[in-house]
Amino acid sequence: MNAPNASGWKPEMVADDGSVQPMTVSGDKGLQLEEPLIFELNRAGQTGVDIDAPTRGPIAGLAKFLRKAPAALPGLTEPEVVRHYTRLSRQNYAIDLGPFPLGSCTMKHNPRLNEKVARMPGFADIHPLQPKHTVAGAFEAIAELSDWLIGLTGMAAVALSPKAGAHGELCGLLCIRAAIEAKGENRPVVLVPESAHGTNPATAAFAGFRVESIPATEDGRVDMAALVSRLGPDVAGVMITNPNTCGLFERDLKAISDAVHAYGGYVYCDGANFNAIVGKVRPGDLGVDAMHINLHKTFSTPHGGGGPGSGPVVLSEALAPFAPLPFVQREADGRVHLVEEEEIASTGHAQSFGRMAAFHGQMGMFTRALTYILSHGNDGLRQVSEDAVLNANYILRELEDVLEAPFAKAGPCMHEALFSDAGLAAGFSTLDIAKGLIDEGFHPMTVYFPLVVHGAMLIEPTETESRAGLDRFIASMRSLAERARAGDERLKTAPHFTPRRRLDETLAARKPVLVWKGDKA
Amino acid sequence: MRYLPLTPADRTAMLAAVGAGTIDDLFADVPADALLSGPVEGLAPHASEMAVERHMARLAGKNLSAGAAPFFLGAGAYKHHIPASVDHLIQRGEFLTAYTPYQPEIAQGTLQVLFEFQTQVARLFGTDVANASMYDGSTACWEAIAMAGRVTRRKKAVLSGGLHPHYVGTAETMAKFTGDVIEARSPVLSAQPDDAEVIAAIDDQTGAVVVQYPDILGRIPDLAAISAAAHAKGALLVVVVTEPVALGLIEAPGHLGADIVVGEGQSLGVGLNFGGPYLGLFGASEKFLRQMPGRLCGETVDAEGKRGFVLTLSTREQHIRREKATSNICTNAGLCALAFSIHMSLLGGEGLSQLAAVNHDRARQTAERLAQIPGVTVLNDAFVNEFTVVLPADAREAVRSLADKGVLGGVALGRLYPQDKALHAGLLVTATECTTDDDIEALATTLADVLKKGA
Numbered sequence: 020m021n022a023p024n025a026s027g028w029k030p031e032m033v034a035d036d037g038s039v040q041p042m043t044v045s046g047d048k049g050l051q052l053e054e055p056l057i058f059e060l061n062r063a064g065q066t067g068v069d070i071d072a073p074t075r076g077p078i079a080g081l082a083k084f085l086r087k088a089p090a091a092l093p094g095l096t097e098p099e100v101v102r103h104y105t106r107l108s109r110q111n112y113a114i115d116l117g118p119f120p121l122g123s124c125t126m127k128h129n130p131r132l133n134e135k136v137a138r139m140p141g142f143a144d145i146h147p148l149q150p151k152h153t154v155a156g157a158f159e160a161i162a163e164l165s166d167w168l169i170g171l172t173g174m175a176a177v178a179l180s181p182k183a184g185a186h187g188e189l190c191g192l193l194c195i196r197a198a199i200e201a202k203g204e205n206r207p208v209v210l211v212p213e214s215a216h217g218t219n220p221a222t223a224a225f226a227g228f229r230v231e232s233i234p235a236t237e238d239g240r241v242d243m244a245a246l247v248s249r250l251g252p253d254v255a256g257v258m259i260t261n262p263n264t265c266g267l268f269e270r271d272l273k274a275i276s277d278a279v280h281a282y283g284g285y286v287y288c289d290g291a292n293f294n295a296i297v298g299k300v301r302p303g304d305l306g307v308d309a310m311h312i313n314l315h316k317t318f319s320t321p322h323g324g325g326g327p328g329s330g331p332v333v334l335s336e337a338l339a340p341f342a343p344l345p346f347v348q349r350e351a352d353g354r355v356h357l358v359e360e361e362e363i364a365s366t367g368h369a370q371s372f373g374r375m376a377a378f379h380g381q382m383g384m385f386t387r388a389l390t391y392i393l394s395h396g397n398d399g400l401r402q403v404s405e406d407a408v409l410n411a412n413y414i415l416r417e418l419e420d421v422l423e424a425p426f427a428k429a430g431p432c433m434h435e436a437l438f439s440d441a442g443l444a445a446g447f448s449t450l451d452i453a454k455g456l457i458d459e460g461f462h463p464m465t466v467y468f469p470l471v472v473h474g475a476m477l478i479e480p481t482e483t484e485s486r487a488g489l490d491r492f493i494a495s496m497r498s499l500a501e502r503a504r505a506g507d508e509r510l511k512t513a514p515h516f517t518p519r520r521r522l523d524e525t526l527a528a529r530k531p532v533l534v535w536k537g538d539k540a
Numbered sequence: 541m542r543y544l545p546l547t548p549a550d551r552t553a554m555l556a557a558v559g560a561g562t563i564d565d566l567f568a569d570v571p572a573d574a575l576l577s578g579p580v581e582g583l584a585p586h587a588s589e590m591a592v593e594r595h596m597a598r599l600a601g602k603n604l605s606a607g608a609a610p611f612f613l614g615a616g617a618y619k620h621h622i623p624a625s626v627d628h629l630i631q632r633g634e635f636l637t638a639y640t641p642y643q644p645e646i647a648q649g650t651l652q653v654l655f656e657f658q659t660q661v662a663r664l665f666g667t668d669v670a671n672a673s674m675y676d677g678s679t680a681c682w683e684a685i686a687m688a689g690r691v692t693r694r695k696k697a698v699l700s701g702g703l704h705p706h707y708v709g710t711a712e713t714m715a716k717f718t719g720d721v722i723e724a725r726s727p728v729l730s731a732q733p734d735d736a737e738v739i740a741a742i743d744d745q746t747g748a749v750v751v752q753y754p755d756i757l758g759r760i761p762d763l764a765a766i767s768a769a770a771h772a773k774g775a776l777l778v779v780v781v782t783e784p785v786a787l788g789l790i791e792a793p794g795h796l797g798a799d800i801v802v803g804e805g806q807s808l809g810v811g812l813n814f815g816g817p818y819l820g821l822f823g824a825s826e827k828f829l830r831q832m833p834g835r836l837c838g839e840t841v842d843a844e845g846k847r848g849f850v851l852t853l854s855t856r857e858q859h860i861r862r863e864k865a866t867s868n869i870c871t872n873a874g875l876c877a878l879a880f881s882i883h884m885s886l887l888g889g890e891g892l893s894q895l896a897a898v899n900h901d902r903a904r905q906t907a908e909r910l911a912q913i914p915g916v917t918v919l920n921d922a923f924v925n926e927f928t929v930v931l932p933a934d935a936r937e938a939v940r941s942l943a944d945k946g947v948l949g950g951v952a953l954g955r956l957y958p959q960d961k962a963l964h965a966g967l968l969v970t971a972t973e974c975t976t977d978d979d980i981e982a983l984a985t986t987l988a989d990v991l992k993k994g995a
Contacts, residue, residue, distance in 0.1 A: 057656050057885050067886030068623055070894050070973065073901035077789070080922030081900070084760050086791040086893075090663050094888015101625050104653075104882055108634035111649035115633030128543055129637045132589050138627075141600025146613040147815030148951045149604070150943040156602025157814050163599075170583045182675035182816065183871035185858070196717055217859035221868035227717040230863040268569035299567060304574045315871075323630075323875025324650035325640040325835065327675070327817035343713070360709075361958040373713035377616055377678035377706035377804075378815025390596055396586030397579035399541045405563045406546050412558040412566055431558075431566040453643070463643055468859075485545035486554060512843070517645040520843035524644075527840035527852040531829065533669045534659040535839075 038515075051518055054106040058535045061093030067100050091538070110518055111324070112462045118484050118492055122435040122465040122477025123216070123264050125294055125316035130394065133320065133387035142386045147378035151357055157382065161347045162355040164389045168312060168333055171400065172293075173303030176339035178332045178346060180380040184291055185218040187311025187330025188258075190343060190375060192226040194309055194334060195256050195285045197341040197372040206255035206284065212241045214265055214469045216289055219258045228255060235471045238429035239265035239437075247278045256285035256308070262292045262433035264469040265426055266411065266477065276306025285309065285338065293317045294481070295408060295434035298401030308335040314381070318388035329384035340370040345379050406482035407434040410489060414478055417493045421500040425472055434481070440474025444506040449474040452499050454521065457514040459495035541586055606812055606948065610979035612906070614926045614970025615756065615951040616677065616704050616782040617815065618807045620895075621974055626809045626882045635878055640835075640871075644850045645842075650874065651849035654837035657881040664787055664884075664892075665801040666794025667823030672835040672851075673877040674820025674869065677804025678710040681780050683833045683867055684800045684822065685711055685748045688776040689720060690831045690866070694747030698775075699724040701734045702755025704782055705956045711750075721745075726960045729930060731921045733759040739769040746775040753779050753793055754786055756956070757919065757968065758926040767797025776800060783807055784821065785972075786924040788896025800824045808887075809879030819876035830856060833867035895973060899925035902971035902980075909984045910969065915991055919966070926970040928953075933994055935967035941990040942983075949983055 029042040046053035077085065095103065112119070119126035137143060145154050165177045178194075181187035192209070199206050209223040212233045220230045231249065234242045241259060257279055261269040269275070276286045288302055288310040294317040296302075302310050314320055314329040322328075334342060345359040348366065357379070358366050395403060408431070415436035419427050422438040440449045453463035453476075465477040480489055502510050514520065546554070551563070560566050567575055579585070587595075606619045613619070630636060634649060641647030641654075654672040661670035674680040685697045697715075699708055699722060708724045715722045723741060728734065733755050742749055749770040754760045767777045779793035781803035793801045805819030806812075824832055830853065838852035858865040887895060903925040907918045910929055919928040931938055935952035942949035953966035971980070 054652070056652070056659075058659065061888075064890065066888050066891040066894075067625075068891055068895075070891065070898055072894070073897040075901060075904070077897070077900055078904055078922065080920070081760075081789070081924070084790040084922060086787070086789065086795075089889035089893040090787065090792065092660055092663055092884060092887075092889035092892065094891050095885050097623070097625055097886065100882060100885050101629065103885070104629045104635075104878075105632065107649040107652055108629075108632045109649065110647075110652070111634040111638045112643070112646035113634045114637040114639075119639055121639060124639060126637075126639055130543060132593060134631065134636075136593065136596040136600075139597060139600040140605040140607055141597075141603040143811055143813055144605040144607050144619075145603050145814045146606055146611075146619070146812050146948070147617055148613055148615055148955060149606075149948060150940055152940075153604040153943050153948070154602075154814065156599040159602065160596070160599045167583060170580055182679060183869075185868045185870045186675060186679070189868060193713070193717060216870075217857075217862055217865075218868050218870050220863035221858035221861070221865040224863035224865075225714075225718065225868050227719065268567075270569045270571070273571060273574065296570070298580060299576055300570050300574055301576070301580070305571075321636045321875070322639050323636055324638040324647070324653070324878065325672070325874030326871040327873045327876055328871035329817070344709075359955075361955070373716070374706060374709035375679075375713050376676060376710055376816075377704065378676075378818075381816040382814035383817050386596065390592055393584070393587050393592045393595065394543070394589070395541065397581075397583035399544070399586040401576075401579050402541060402544055406544055406551075408566050409546070409551060409554055409558070409563065412560070413554045416558045430569045431560070454645070457643065457646055462639070462646065482544055482546075486550040488545075514645050519645050519648055519846060519848040522644045522842045522848045522850050523840045524850050524852065527838040527850050528855070531836070531853060532839040533655075533829075533836055533852075534662045535655070 052106045052109060054103060056535055057093050057095060057103060058537060060095060060099060060103065065096055066094040067097040117461060118480065118488060119462045120464045120478045120480050122479040123291060124465060125479060125481060127319050127481040128483035129319055129321040130391060133390045136390045137383050137386045158347050158355040158357055160389055161385055162349050164385050165347060167392050168331055171297055172310065172333045173301030174333035175336045176334045176342060178334060178342040180343055180376055181311065181330040181332055182376055182381060183326065183328035184311055184313040184330040185222060187332045188218055188222040189226060190332045191287050191309035191311060192222055193372050194338040194341040196226055198338055199255055201370060206253055208254045210246060210249060210254060210257040212259060214263050214471050215258055215260055216264065216291060219289060223258065239267050239426040240269055243271045243275060246275060250278060250282040254282060254284045256287055258287045258289060260289035260292060262295045266432040266435040266437050267426060267429060268433055272305045291316060292434060295404055297404050298397060299404050308338050314384050314388040318391045320384045320387040327381060327384065329381035341372050343373060343375045344371050403482045410480040410482065410484055411436045413489060414480055414493060418496055421497050435477055435479035437472060438476040439472050443503040447503040449476050451503060451510045451513065452476065454513040455499040455510050456495060458516050461492060461495060609946050609948045610982040611948045612950045612969045612971065612983055613948055615968050616804055617812055618783055618970065618972060619812055619974055620807050620972050622809055622811060623886055626879055629882055630875055630879050641851060644848060648848060651837050653878050653881055655839060655849050657877045658837060660881060660884050661821050662823050664784060665823040666792030667801050668826035669829060670823040671832055672837050673873040674822050674834050675873060676816065676818035676820045677782055677802065678707045680802040680820035680822050681707045682711045682714050684778045684802045685750060687831050687833060688748035688778055688800060691828050692747035692774060692776060694745055695719060696721040696723065696745045697748040697750060698738060698741045698746050700738045700751045701725040701727040702757065702759060702761060703750055703752045703780060704756050707780060726957055727757055729919060729963060729966055731919055733761040735762050735766055738766055742769055742773050742775055744773055746773060748778050749775050750778045750780060753781055754924055757928040758923040759920055760790060760922050763793055763796035763798060785896050785899055788892035789900055789924050805880045809883035810876050817873060817876055819873045819880055831866060834869050835872045896924065898973045902975040903927060906969060906971045906980050909980050913984060913988045925972055926968060929967050929969055930965050931967055932991065934964045937994065938990050942986055945986050947982055947986045949987060
């Protein structure tokens with residue numbers, strides 16, 4: 020690397036891949052931008068909002084509570100704020116930029132009509148505790164969404180208040196627990212297959228159950244014999260993901276449900292992968308008692324860099340009476356109303372296990388999901404799962420000669436295709452393929468999950484990728500697989516073309532720096 | 541079907557490429573009797589963008605929005621003005637349609653925002669650290685109780701009567717299943733919060749003392765006194781803030797001895813949204829870091845030594861620790877955190893203080909005006925932007941009548957505490973910077989009218 024001259028400008032530097040890059044004194048390189056923290060941009064006394072001055076001081080009683088000094092938070096003017104966040108946004112990959120083939124996470128096109136509807140003042144600007152007769156349209160929208168979720172799953176009822184998928188799992192397990200306690204039984208154990216999402220065992224533990232693991236078979240499905248032999252009077256239920264995290268349909272789910280029910284237990288289905296079967300298969304027909312639906316996945320509400328989510332739970336007749344408050348109920352005459360603590364006795368829902376969050380759930384997600392559902396309709400949703408499954412199988416077939424596909428012989432995959440790192444040259448890993456994909460301009464697939472496959476690569480194209488787009492992705496994957504088989508060392512230091520190279524995650528964990536302290540050094 | 545790019549010809553060619561005769565060959569693992577032969581009956585077919593928009597607008601039109609009426613509701617959800625640039629920026633596709641930042645090289649935008657958000661929350665609350673957001677205030681409150689239990693290895697939590705009843709309900713639900721003991725009470729319609737009662741309830745079995753600040757009636761507890769009492773018995777003080785704007789005016793809980801501070805961040809940037817999505821805030825003392833739930837973003841360096849950010853300390857999380865995780869949370873509220881952070885960046889510390897002062901000013905004016913109405917008593921001695929008035933009859937009736945006259949006049953305590961008749965005369969009234977002189981006058985004259993007719 021060359022030494023900087025007096026102005027800080029260096030004519031060029033040599034990167035570790037041997038390429039020569041010109042340097043700049045600003046840190047920016049054309050449209051590749053460096054952006055300081057807001058705390059580093061701060062200039063004292065700035066603000067980006069004009070607020071009226073108060074007309075009088077605080078009431079006397081408040082004096083002893085007043086803070087001594089304003090919080091040490093930077094204020095920026097409006098143009099500085101717009102530029103800061105716009106510049107930051109350009110350092111993100113997003114579904115609007117290209118495919119996000121994340122298996123088990125489902126990132127598909129986010130229609131902007133959903134955003135427009137969610138921002139209508141009649142939905143966005145209403146208070147959860149307004150008098151109920153002033154928000155009849157909101158309850159109607161919730162009831163319409165409920166009708167769709169019940170219709171598409173073949174279940175009896177839906178609880179809408181869970182705030183995310185994992186919160187929905189908790190809701191389902193609490194319904195199971197409440198049903199068991201209502202029968203006066205003691206069933207401390209929940210069975211969770213090895214291939215389950217990591218949230219499943221954590222949820223079961225948080226709901227007060229002891230978790231026992233059930234192995235997977237050679238062909239990537241729940242070992243039904245092992246599961247059935249473990250059933251007994253101490254088992255509250257099983258948690259199954261279907262289609263499972265190996266991308267396969269659990270053929271035996273109905274038989275598993277029958278066996279679990281025969282022992283007095285309940286079946287929880289993790290519905291994170293419902294987008295593979297929506298409109299084609301109703302989980303209620305397979306004996307499921309409770310299943311959460313990630314509205315943000317199946318019905319495309321934007322993920323926003325990590326949330327919000329929304330995890331309504333559909334329930335069987337057996338579990339419906341235990342659903343949490345509040346919920347929306349449609350009467351025989353078609354009227355819709357909200358059941359809260361006030362109404363619980365008069366509406367025959369005294370067995371509700373209670374409240375699991377303030378207010379009615381993620382209304383902003385409900386309106387987006389309903390908009391998406393109405394846009395697709397029953398025919399379109401059926402086409403969604405067919406196209407998602409077709410796209411995944413296309414990827415499976417087009418890559419299985421260059422990447423190991425451990426379950427390719429175990430039947431068609433559903434919405435996601437699973438590969439492993441077996442067959443790469445020694446010293447090359449799944450991570451190298453993932454980071455190489457970044458240089459190719461794609462977001463990586465899900466890596467190292469599910470845990471039952473060594474060096475797993477789980478690819479979910481979704482239904483919103485075109486054939487030409489899939490072909491471009493396949494070409495990149497084939498190239499990377501061939502480079503990793505041939506031992507191309509440059510793959511080990513990918514990505515090369517991003518604003519930041521591989522980040523030191525070990526350092527971050529060993530010496531956690533979670534807040535900026537630059538002004539206190 | 542405007543969202544589906546495959547053409548019929550693509551589908552035929554791709555089926556041939558994968559070696560399937562029909563699409564249902566790919567669903568061969570579904571038991572034949574469970575595979576639907578056509579679209580689900582009783583549900584509508586696809587509709588055009590225009591038709592869907594019209595339908596949804598019709599439903600939205602049946603609701604009375606906060607901006608269309610004199611509006612005085614609070615109780616954990618607040619109407620504040622959101623600067624136009626906030627919604628514009630969060631709708632940038634690179635923020636809106638990004639995923640959880642597991643691949644840091646192409647997610648530095650989200651990660652830097654989360655790091656800035658954590659710093660803002662920690663400074664607002666006066667805590668050492670903060671996480672990258674939770675679902676909402678109520679679930680964050682339960683997670684704080686659970687965390688205090690892990691730290692102290694004690695199962696009992698003492699909840700102030702001033703804690704939002706939905707937060708209490710959420711904690712009670714969870715505790716039924718985890719074996720924690722929740723000791724909660726209802727508030728009493730008095731000017732002073734229940735600090736003395738809370739302090740009296742703390743014993744050497746208590747792991748968490750939970751106090752809302754300001755409380756559900758708008759009163760302000762003496763955190764320093766409660767914190768001293770909690771710490772003397774080895775318990776942690778959990779402070780719940782449902783209105784972060786209040787912290788522009790009153791002292792940060794972390795500066796008054798709170799060990800964990802949680803809150804609802806909806807007030808800044810997020811909007812009412814009929815109850816969600818909202819934004820859980822969670823700050824704590826650094827020594828409890830490894831017991832904190834949720835996502836954390838940390839600073840690090842890349843292979844060239846440049847500063848960068850990653851999700852970190854994931855060994856606490858569900859995907860690593862499974863049933864031994866600190867929580868089962870996977871999703872956070874990233875986009876709401878972004879909105880909060882942008883709004884906070886526009887305000888700054890001084891802007892927030894001024895916003896809080898204006899809120900207080902409007903509330904003070906509202907309280908003074910309502911106190912002039914015969915039969916109406918203002919309960920609080922001290923409040924920021926939310927206070928309680930006592931009416932001569934059940935406030936639910938008054939709220940209903942006010943709404944019929946186009947005024948959204950507050951939250952009747954009977955809606956929150958249906959079982960507790962002693963509270964039914966209480967009406968929680970909230971004013972913010974959005975409250976105009978005309979709004980105050982409309983509330984006062986309509987309420988006077990409603991009460992006169994009721995008498």
